[in-house]
Amino acid sequence: NAGVTQTPKFRVLKTGQSMTLLCAQDMNHEYMYWYRQDPGMGLRLIHYSVGEGTTAKGEVPDGYNVSRLKKQNFLLGLESAAPSQTSVYFCASSLHRGPIYEQYFGPGTRLTVT
Amino acid sequence: QQPVQSPQAVILREGEDAVINCSSSKALYSVHWYRQKHGEAPVFLMILLKGGEQKGHDKISASFNEKKQQSSLYLTASQLSYSGTYFCGTALLSNFGNEKLTFGTGTRLTIIP
Numbered sequence: 663n664a665g666v667t668q669t670p671k672f673r674v675l676k677t678g679q680s681m682t683l684l685c686a687q688d689m690n691h692e693y694m695y696w697y698r699q700d701p702g703m704g705l706r707l708i709h710y711s712v713g714e715g716t717t718a719k720g721e722v723p724d725g726y727n728v729s730r731l732k733k734q735n736f737l738l739g740l741e742s743a744a745p746s747q748t749s750v751y752f753c754a755s756s757l758h759r760g761p762i763y764e765q766y767f768g769p770g771t772r773l774t775v776t
Numbered sequence: 777q778q779p780v781q782s783p784q785a786v787i788l789r790e791g792e793d794a795v796i797n798c799s800s801s802k803a804l805y806s807v808h809w810y811r812q813k814h815g816e817a818p819v820f821l822m823i824l825l826k827g828g829e830q831k832g833h834d835k836i837s838a839s840f841n842e843k844k845q846q847s848s849l850y851l852t853a854s855q856l857s858y859s860g861t862y863f864c865g866t867a868l869l870s871n872f873g874n875e876k877l878t879f880g881t882g883t884r885l886t887i888i889p
Contacts (some may be wrong), residue, residue, distance in 0.1 A: 679789065766820070
């Protein structure tokens with residue numbers, strides 16, 4: 663099993679450009695999440711999904727959109743990139759057995775917006 | 777409502793013990809602990825639930841004080857492999873069933889030989 667994979671690993675964008683980050687998991691997990699990590703800020707939740715076809719906003723959703731058309735994929739879109747979106751983006755998935763669950767993280771995507 | 781972690785950083789010699797704390801101003805249902813090594817993804821260590829249930833790795837121990845909404849992670853006889861940044865993630869009791877975590881800003885642990 664590959665676990666959680668993210669594409670691409672690195673990307674440099676110019677202000678105003680758009681892009682889509684792809685997250686894929688092969689563990690049949692229902693829940694998927696997108697986080698951003700900035701120095702000294704910890705992990706902040708952007709959007710999440712509790713199942714195929716559903717999405718919800720997290721703490722910092724502005725400037726991002728997501729889609730979960732297939733259970734194994736969770737896409738994060740930036741329509742018009744801004745320098746403030748320079749960050750490391752992590753995708754995660756989790757399988758919930760009642761209240762017990764653990765999140766499995768992908769390797770991250772380092773995005774720089776100039 | 778981001779949980780507060782302390783200390784922000786700690787340096788230990790191999791074999792020493794450390795305690796990392798996580799506190800919330802709101803009532804919690806669960807506390808999760810993750811470790812992230814430099815340049816890598818966070819990795820799950822432990823989950824502690826209101827009511828006492830917990831699940832995690834054998835070599836890691838932690839506590840959850842429900843009255844104070846505080847959790848502590850205990851690292852004993854530290855090894856070089858324990859180095860990294862430790863994050864707590866909290867799930868609010870008011871959001872039970874919402875299945876999302878709010879993470880603290882992390883505690884950087886450095887182990888020196």
